[in-house]
Amino acid sequence: MRSEDSMKAIEPLIARPREAGLLLLGFKAWAAPAAPDSELSLREELAPNSTRAVWDLRHGDTARVAVTATEHASVRHALKALASELEANQLAELPLGPPDIGEVSFVHPDNVPPAVFFVRGNLTLGVYSFGRERVDVVPFARRVDAELLARPRDAREGGVDITFDNGGLRAKPRWSGADGYVKVLAPGADLRKDGELIAGATGEAEVFYVEPGRETYSTKVKR
């Protein structure tokens, strides 16, 4: 899909004031919530800041779902990157996806294996029917999106050290594993990653350290 075409839907979103206040650092595709009755079968580091996870559904290996996640500096960067990523899609036209998925989403038409491409926070994500058996991936994409957007429940206070530096803040989890990631929620803020700094966090922000299967930690900051 030509970026000129996808940008018709994406451009207005880039221009709009950003208030979602969501930034994810170190997110891996396999940290996405698993599909029901599935098993994580593959995790891949595709490129710096880009990962793919594949789940086998049911008991066979012909029905599979894959998620790719690529981290960008900000939601604006992610929106532009989505247009660039969709250039690697052969189809001349991609329908817009459900409006409740991502900042914007595109889907595959019916005649090819289902896929959803969307932006949430500073991530571009792809959710694919990856095996021979076609799987409706819209519900899965919706669940991944909701998880990314949600404030983690039952987070224990503390555990993330926050320091202020050059107008931004630096978040350092006291304990971190290979699969953990940092989620910053700052309603109304235009968050962006500037090297290792989190910039744009005005007002109140909550910084979470999330590692699947482990306790989540959080620290509140106010500027």
Next chain:
Amino acid sequence: MQLEEVQFNHDPASASHDAFTICRDKTSGAIVAPEWRRTPYKREPAAYARDAISAPVTIKARFSGGPQNGTRKIRAIDANEPGEQSGCGCLAFLASLIAKLVNAVFGTIGEVVAKDVTFNGSGNSGLETFTLNSPWLGPNGFISKRNTVWRWQYQQGGSWVDFDTSDHTIYVVLDLPNLPWVQSGDATQLPWAIALDQACGWAVAKKTKDDAAAAITLAVNRVPNVTYTPMTMFGSSDYQLASYLTHLAGPAFIMNCTDCADAVTTLANLVGCNLAEGQFFNMQTKPFLTLAGDPNNAAAWVTFGWNYHEICWLNDYSSNTVWDGCLQLDMSNNPGVHVAQLPAKMTFNAGNANDYKPRLIASGPGTLNTFVRHRRVV
């Protein structure tokens, strides 16, 4: 007496008389001779480029435990060479024939020609150069991955005495790998042994570059657990070859034309071909047989409105010669009847109705991109 080490790529600057430089994978760095060493234990593969060889091929070897201040004539022969036919009758003949055939394709690369080796006062030799007598590195050579097992012998009183064995994985390709593969510079782009495994398997026994490219195109198209998707799954800036090789060995997965063009170009060029990836834009296709499709399944004949399609070109666009592992064209002129043809060394467009472009495109310009490329492997 025992063998201490064997060197195949003993001259990394050249492939004219020894092996060329490879690595195991993108993170391993170059494999440096000796490829075989007793202590500390080392076993690494080696690879030869048939058409790059212009002088007698040599290896280097070192020994210990020899006669102090003495000399011994040493050689190595194929430890797995099938013996004479045992028994009589058709079955015995057939078994012997199969054993010889398997050994010819997958067996020992050749024999190490005997030479006198001098030992010092401690019974150690220096690093000695031996000539490798191999029919498979000459004009009759073909693509193969050879399990070479040598029985090392010294001569004593007119007869040969076994003193050691060594085993080696040897790849034979048609010519030096071409881009994205290199022989110097970025070590991640040295030919990967894990990719040679795949390419030499798919193009085994092929003697010409055209045959090798066709075999790899066919193999990419017929991977049994793959399904076509329009989205590039293995990278559009770099080619995620390591990921592709992982998925080939696993359950079902999906890929598109860019992934197929990358696979064909990268693996064909690894065995010495000269292909490049090139795109053309804006088209509505005629019915074609989708990736790994069954020509007898009507649903496998599909059409698409594509912004782009990517295929492999011989050298560049000027060759007008293409390979496409992603689809099979319909060569039939009769409605309702399909005749599938895998595009392998096909003319792209020379005004003939059976050329690639008119067989694929129903409408739209199919405008060529301005450049071809060889994506870096990661």
